[in-house]
Amino acid sequence: MKLNDETLRFIHEHCKDDVRNLALQAPKYPGVDMPVALTQIAGRQAAAEKIPSWYAEEGILYPRHLSLEQCSSEATARYKASIIPEFSSGTLADLTGGFGIDCAFLSPKFHHVTYVERQEVLCEIASHNFPLLALNHIRIENKDAIRHLQEMSSWIFIDPARRDGHGGKTVAIADCEPNVAELESLLLEKAQHVMVKLSPMLDLSLAIQDLKYVQEAHIVSVNNECKELLLILGHHTVAAENIPIHCINLQMKDGRNTEPTGQFFTFTREQEQSSSNEYTDTLDKYLYEPNASILKAGAFRNVACIYKVKKLHPNSHLYTSGEPIKNFPGRSFRITGICTLNKKELKSVLGDLKKANITVRNFPSSVTELRKRIKLSEGGEVYLFATTLINEQKVLIRCEKI
Numbered sequence: 001m002k003l004n005d006e007t008l009r010f011i012h013e014h015c016k017d018d019v020r021n022l023a024l025q026a027p028k029y030p031g032v033d034m035p036v037a038l039t040q041i042a043g044r045q046a047a048a049e050k051i052p053s054w055y056a057e058e059g060i061l062y063p064r065h066l067s068l069e070q071c072s073s074e075a076t077a078r079y080k081a082s083i084i085p086e087f088s089s090g091t092l093a094d095l096t097g098g099f100g101i102d103c104a105f106l107s108p109k110f111h112h113v114t115y116v117e118r119q120e121v122l123c124e125i126a127s128h129n130f131p132l133l134a135l136n137h138i139r140i141e142n143k144d145a146i147r148h149l150q151e152m153s154s155w156i157f158i159d160p161a162r163r164d165g166h167g168g169k170t171v172a173i174a175d176c177e178p179n180v181a182e183l184e185s186l187l188l189e190k191a192q193h194v195m196v197k198l199s200p201m202l203d204l205s206l207a208i209q210d211l212k213y214v215q216e217a218h219i220v221s222v223n224n225e226c227k228e229l230l231l232i233l234g235h236h237t238v239a240a241e242n243i244p245i246h247c248i249n250l251q252m253k254d255g256r257n258t259e260p261t262g263q264f265f266t267f268t269r270e271q272e273q274s275s276s277n278e279y280t281d282t283l284d285k286y287l288y289e290p291n292a293s294i295l296k297a298g299a300f301r302n303v304a305c306i307y308k309v310k311k312l313h314p315n316s317h318l319y320t321s322g323e324p325i326k327n328f329p330g331r332s333f334r335i336t337g338i339c340t341l342n343k344k345e346l347k348s349v350l351g352d353l354k355k356a357n358i359t360v361r362n363f364p365s366s367v368t369e370l371r372k373r374i375k376l377s378e379g380g381e382v383y384l385f386a387t388t389l390i391n392e393q394k395v396l397i398r399c400e401k402i
Contacts, residue, residue, distance in 0.1 A: 001036075001061055001121070001124050001125060001128065003033065003036060003037075003040075004031070004033065006029075006031040006032050007031075007032050007033045007036060007037050010029060010032045010037050011037050011040050011041055014037075014041060015041055015044060015045075016045070017041070019038045019041055019042045019045075022034075022037075022038060022041065023038055039062060039063070039064055039065075040061065040062055042062075042065065043061075043062020043063065043065075043068055044060070044062060046062075046068055047060070047062065047068075050068075050071075050073045050074065051073065051074045051101060052074060053074060054074070054101075054129075054133075057132055057133065059128075059132050060129050060132060061125045061128050061129060062099075062125075063098075063099050063121070063122055063125055067098055067099050067122060068099060070098065070161075070162075071098055071099040071100075071101045071102075072101045072102050072159075072197070072227075072228070073101075073222060073227065074101070074105070075222050075250045075252055076220050076222060076227055076228055076250070077101050077102050077104070077105035077106070078105055079218075079220055079248060079250060080102060080105065080106060080157075080195065080197075080230065081105045081106050081108070081109060083195070083218065083230070083232070084106065084109045084155065084195075085109075086109065090110060090111065090112075090153070090154025090155070090192075091110060091111065091112040091113070091114070091152070091153045091154050091155075092106055092107065092109070092110040092112070092113045092114070092153060092154065092155045092156075092157065093113075093114045093116060093148060093151070093153040093155075093156050093157070093190075093191070094106070094113070094114070094115050094116060094156075094157045094158075095116050095145035095148060095149075095156060095157065095158045096116070096117070096145060096157075096158050096159040096160065096161070097115040097116055097117035097122065097123070097126060097140075098117065098122060098159065099122065099125070099126075100115060100122075100125070100126045100129060100130065102157060102159065102197070103115045103126075103138065103157070104129075104130065104133060104135055104138075106155075106157060107135055107137065107138055110154070110155070111137070112137065112139070113135075113137060113138045113139065114138070114139045114140075114141055114148070114151070114153070115130075115138050115139070115140050115141065116141045116143060116145055116148045117140075117141075117142060118142070118143060118144050118145070120142050123140050123141075123142040126138075126140050127140050145158065145178060146178065146183070149183075149186055149187070149190050150190075151190070152190055152191070153190060153191045154191060154192055154193070155191055155192070155193045155194070155195065156187055156190065156191040156193070156194045156195070157194075157195045157197070158178075158180060158187070158194065158195070158196055158197070159196075159197040160173075160176035160177055160178055160179070160180055160196075160198070161176060161177045162176055162198070162199045172202070172206070173198070173202070173206075173207060173210045173211070174210070176198070180196050180211065181210045181211060184211055184212060184213060184233065187233065188213060188233060188234075188235060192234070192235065193215075193232060193233065193234055194232070194233040194234075195230060195231075195232055195233075196211075196230065196231045196232075196233065197228055197229075197230055198228070198229040198230070198231065199229065200219070200226040200227055200228060200229055200296065202229050204217060204219070204229060204245070204296070204297065205240075207229065207231060208231075208240050208243060209240070211231060211233065212237060213233045213234055213235065213236070213237060214231050214232070214233060214238065214240075214243055215232045215233065215234040215236075215238055215243070216231075216232045216243060216244045216245075216246065217229070217230070217231055217232075217243060217244070217245045217246065218230040218231075218232075218245075218246040218248060219245065219246070219247050219248065219293040219296050219297050220248045220250065220293065221247075221248065221249045221250065221291060221292040221293045221296075222249075222250045222252055223249075223250070223251065223252055224249055224291050224292045224331070225292060226292040226293060226296050240269060241268060241269040241270040241273070242268050242269075242270055243268060243269070244266055244267075244268055245266065245267055245268065245269070245297050245299070246264065246265075246266045247263075247264070247265040247266070247267075247291070247293035247294045247296075247297050247299060247329065248262065248263070248264055248293055249262045249263040249291040249292065249293055249329065249330075250262040251263075263291055263327075263329040263330070264329070265293075265294055265299065265303070265329040267297070267299045267302045271302050272298065272299055272300075272301055272302045275301040275302045275304070275305040276301065276305060277300070277301045277304030277305055277310070277311050278304070278310045278311070279310065279311050279312070279313065279314070279390040280310040280311070280312065280320065280389075280390065281312075281389040281390045281391040281393065283312075283320050283335055283338055283397065284310070284320045284321055284322040284335070285321070285322055285323075285324075285334065285335055286320060286321050286322070286323070286324055286325070286332065286333065286334060286335060286402070287318060287319070287320055287332075287333045287334075287335050287385065287397060287399050288307075288309055288318065288319040288320070288321070288325065288328050288330055288331070288332055288333070289317070289318055289319075289330050289331045289333075289359070289361075289385070290303055290317060290319075290329060290330040291329055291330040291331070294329055294330065295317060300317055303319070303329070304319060307319075307321075307325050307328055308321065308325070309321045309325060309328075311390075312387060312388075312389050312390060313362055313387070313388050313389055313390050314390075315362040315388070316361045316362040316387045316388055316389075317361060317362070318361055318385060318387055318397075320335075324402060331401070332401070332402050333383060333399030333400060333401055333402060334399060334400050334401075334402050335397060335398070335399050336382075336398050336399060336400055337349040337350075337397075337398035338395055338396070338397050338398065339395065339396050339398075340393065340394060340395055340396075341373075341394065341396070346374060346396075349396070349398055350374060350376070350384075350396070350398065353376055353380075353382060354376065354377065354380075355376055355377040355378060355379045355380040355382075356376045356378075356379075356380055356382040356383065356384045356398075357378065357379065357380065357382070357383045357384070358370060358371055358376070358378075358383075358384045358385075358386065359383070359384070359385050359386070360385075360386045360387075361385060361386070361387045362387055362388045363386040363387055363388060363394060364394065365386065370386055374396075381400060381401075382398060382399070382400065383398075383399045383400065383401065384396055384397065384398055384399070385397040385399065
């Protein structure tokens with residue numbers, strides 16, 4: 001992909017401008033390849049938060065919006081690299097190269113890396129970007145992933161497309177392209193390990209059921225938003241109830257996180273089934289909400305057992321304790337009040353508030369409905385949890401973060 005000087009100058013001069021406004025001004029710049037310029041400006045703006053180290057590199061080229069939207073963030077790509085032993089050596093084949101984020105951050109762990117992508121324009125972008133990032137050991141192959149499987153690798157990374165032909169999102173392995181369940185045996189003939197990136201909307205239990213050689217699972221969230229489901233395949237079978245499930249919540253500040261740090265929790269289905277937890281309809285001093293990865297994984301009893309907290313209701317997934325719990329994998333709060341939806345109680349506990357951050361857990365009203373009823377706008381330092389206790393009482397819990 002070659003850009004003329006006028007287009008390059010336009011991109012540099014308007015790198016922080018609103019692309020929608022720039023599009024309306026296209027007739028004023030006849031010498032500028034405006035579609036390309038707008039794609040580059042929008043891409044770099046998105047990279048500022050999603051891929052900060054690439055944003056810092058002036059010459060990086062960006063793909064169209066969909067490819068950038070679907071690619072991993074820098075934080076999740078770095079996490080994937082942390083899964084692979086140091087130093088793995090051998091070879092890596094990224095069979096679904098895309099924009100190249102995962103390939104780039106995985107590549108330092110290997111002597112030889114092959115980026116495979118069937119879209120020629122993405123291969124051209126990768127050919128331009130990788131040398132700028134000193135990733136000269138990555139070989140680029142413009143071909144279909146299945147055709148590449150005739151070659152052997154130590155590791156294979158694959159991120160099947162999770163959208164149907166009409167642009168809708170798919171959540172089943174069988175609906176992804178390629179279908180990893182059909183390819184599992186072939187993939188493991190060609191590599192010792194396979195890392196599969198899947199939609200966070202996918203049902204983890206069904207994914208483990210569909211794939212026979214899952215060794216471990218990783219549910220990756222960033223700032224408490226579930227982003228990826230990663231499955232590691234290997235050459236021996238592990239009973240579904242004994243597969244380690246890693247729940248990760250990576251912390252980023254202002255889009256500048258460079259290392260995979262945050263909250264980490266690991267359990268197995270067998271541990272969850274054998275754990276017991278205590279329920280209570282009496283709130284103590286502190287309230288806890290597990291992070292998005294734990295909620296996705298369903299580690300509800302195991303968390304209660306390990307951290308010695310009491311659960312409010314089987315379906316509420318909120319916990320309480322009399323003493324503060326350090327390093328709880330989620331959000332921790334100090335309880336400052338509790339009430340029902342009785343008008344007198346509401347006035348007593350919430351009467352001084354004009355705004356609050358509201359979360360609904362096992363409650364008959366939505367956030368929007370509840371906010372309208374109690375007449376509070378969004379924001380501030382107060383947090384309200386609308387939930388149900390073990391005695392089926394509906395309550396609002398007023399908290400402050402700790």
